[in-house]
Amino acid sequence: MGMSVGGGKGGGSRRRRGGRKAVMSEINVTPFVDVMLVLLIIFMVAAPMMTVGVPLDLPKTSAKALNAETQPITVSVKADGAVFLQETAIPVEEIAAKLEAVATTGYTERIFVRGDGAAPYGVIADVMSRIQQAGFTNIGLVTEQKPDN
16 A cells, blocks of 8 residues: 655645646757767867878988978879879879869969879879979979988
8 A cells, every 4th residue: 555745735746737747848968068079089080090192102301391281282193103183093194184173273273293202203204294284383292201310
């Protein structure tokens, strides 16, 4: 036999009609913020790893690093002679047309040529001459910095 305390009509029970509880109309934002912060940290750590580009063994020089405020267009030549515009493989014959389509500031756009140390010199020279013949004048070669001894 059960006994209820304060269950009378004028007692301390705060029930609505029909015995249902009041609907909670507030959203608890704390779990949402926690999940968003975790995702933010994951993307902050993972984002630099996604912008590596085409893996190359760049030649080492004693040149200083450039200050780059914007992301330049990169043309990469792998050791087997394959040519990439950003991360997309393209035939050498189409490099001028693709660069004209990608360049946002016209022919003054900075274009970096990244050539693998084992890549044939002729292929790198051909790529650079095709870029220059297309009208682009701001071309640079990318190398790695030699470690200081």
